[in-house]
Amino acid sequence: MNITRRQAAAALTGALGLAQVKAQQRGAQPPEVHAVWAGASDAGASVESVRAFVAQLKRANIHKLVMCAKEGNGNVCWHSQRFPQLIAPRYKDFDLVENLVREAHGQGIEVHIWLIDFSEGENGAAFREHPEWAQVSAEGKRTNSETLLDRAYHAVWMCPAQRPGYTDQWLLPLIEELVSRYPVDGIHHDYVRYAGDVAPDTYCFCDYCLKQLPRHALLRWETGPRERQRVEIVRPRLEANWEATPDMLPPGWEQFDRREKADFFLNGRTLAGGPPDMRYFFYEYRVDQIARFVREACERARRINPKIQMTAAVFKNPIQSGRYLGQKWSDWTPWIDAFMPMNYRSHFLGDFDTYLAHLTEITARQMEWTRHEKPLYSGIFTSDLYKEEAASHTYPPEKLTRAIEAARAAKPDGIVIFSAGTLSRQNLWPQLEAVLVG
Numbered sequence: 187m188n189i190t191r192r193q194a195a196a197a198l199t200g201a202l203g204l205a206q207v208k209a210q211q212r213g214a215q216p217p218e219v220h221a222v223w224a225g226a227s228d229a230g231a232s233v234e235s236v237r238a239f240v241a242q243l244k245r246a247n248i249h250k251l252v253m254c255a256k257e258g259n260g261n262v263c264w265h266s267q268r269f270p271q272l273i274a275p276r277y278k279d280f281d282l283v284e285n286l287v288r289e290a291h292g293q294g295i296e297v298h299i300w301l302i303d304f305s306e307g308e309n310g311a312a313f314r315e316h317p318e319w320a321q322v323s324a325e326g327k328r329t330n331s332e333t334l335l336d337r338a339y340h341a342v343w344m345c346p347a348q349r350p351g352y353t354d355q356w357l358l359p360l361i362e363e364l365v366s367r368y369p370v371d372g373i374h375h376d377y378v379r380y381a382g383d384v385a386p387d388t389y390c391f392c393d394y395c396l397k398q399l400p401r402h403a404l405l406r407w408e409t410g411p412r413e414r415q416r417v418e419i420v421r422p423r424l425e426a427n428w429e430a431t432p433d434m435l436p437p438g439w440e441q442f443d444r445r446e447k448a449d450f451f452l453n454g455r456t457l458a459g460g461p462p463d464m465r466y467f468f469y470e471y472r473v474d475q476i477a478r479f480v481r482e483a484c485e486r487a488r489r490i491n492p493k494i495q496m497t498a499a500v501f502k503n504p505i506q507s508g509r510y511l512g513q514k515w516s517d518w519t520p521w522i523d524a525f526m527p528m529n530y531r532s533h534f535l536g537d538f539d540t541y542l543a544h545l546t547e548i549t550a551r552q553m554e555w556t557r558h559e560k561p562l563y564s565g566i567f568t569s570d571l572y573k574e575e576a577a578s579h580t581y582p583p584e585k586l587t588r589a590i591e592a593a594r595a596a597k598p599d600g601i602v603i604f605s606a607g608t609l610s611r612q613n614l615w616p617q618l619e620a621v622l623v624g
């Protein structure tokens with residue numbers, strides 16, 4: 187039904203690609219891509235409000251709109267046929283994705299649909315209908331039992347590993363529906379990881395993961411023998427005897443409860459008497475679960491629309507976020523068409539000038555980590571820039587310019603601003619226009 191519009195979208199994408207190719211042929215720097223993250227409320231729920239929003243994007247020379255359409259509570263802003271129970275009440279009579287794509291394409295702006303991937307609302311339909319898909323701690327609890335800074339934590343993180351589970355029964359079908367029914371230009375991953383702010387080392391020890399963790403690293407042969415194979419010490423350095431792959435699960439494993447198994451994965455040793463190195467396999471397991479989802483999402487989306495662009499909001503350091511969040515995004519270059527690291531000031535220490543220096547350094551390092559294989563848009567959060575002005579609620583526009591220039595100093599492929607809403611509240615659109623148009 188959307189063939190004409192899809193063709194139009196493909197032509198748009200092709201146009202931008204062609205401009206970049208031509209620039210490269212001339213030996214010139216390809217044009218800097220400008221993107222903005224936005225929430226549904228920024229676009230409203232009428233044709234007029236969507237038009238006014240798109241007009242603002244156009245004035246600021248934005249090429250790519252990244253619009254959140256699967257929200258933190260699990261609701262979606264399109265008329266889902268597969269999951270009608272997810273349609274946000276305020277969008278029951280107005281399909282935001284359909285309207286946004288039409289109006290943005292009319293102005294030559296791409297639309298990338300942003301999904302909150304693995305974090306769901308505790309009152310959301312996914313958790314209500316499938317509590318068994320949620321991540322589980324060593325104590326058998328879910329993430330909404332946690333507290334953060336003395337406040338209750340209401341997000342329920344879903345297990346990325348379980349099959350069948352949330353990933354293949356819910357999240358991937360939502361992506362497929364978007365790509366097949368709407369001429370969107372891209373799918374944007376967010377929360378594509380394990381929980382990091384509340385409990386980086388606590389999840390997931392659900393029944394499925396307790397079975398799969400040892401299997402993933404082949405810590406015990408499934409083909410026998412039934413008796414335990416102990417490590418044979420034939421090499422003088424204890425850890426050098428790993429290679430013959432002895433049984434690395436402790437005696438009596440089958441009788442261990444959830445807490446004891448979790449303790450082994452976090453504090454155990456692969457070789458008795460060796461270093462406490464078992465957690466390496468816990469982290470690798472999580473990294474592999476997230477990477478598998480990123481790959482599957484890309485493969486399924488490209489099968490429907492080969493021109494679809496897959497993008498992701500990621501933490502600033504893929505090596506460290508691999509350990510803490512299972513988000514080793516430097517490994518995702520085959521399946522991600524542009525990375526948008528959240529280089530927000532709140533993710534750095536120090537004063538504003540220190541942030542600017544670190545923003546240049548981290549943007550350069552991010553392109554090294556991804557080996558310049560895919561475009562990278564340095565992400566700036568406008569609210570975060572004004573820590574010093576918190577009491578006065580003033581937003582000196584030159585700070586936004588200096589942050590963009592600091593990111594530009596590393597020569598990234600683009601700049602992405604968080605967010606359309608904060609730009610409006612801080613009255614910073616005119617400054618953004620001056621920086622991005624001029």
Ligand SMILES: [Zn+2]
Nearest residue numbers: 345390392395
């Ligand atoms: Zn799990």
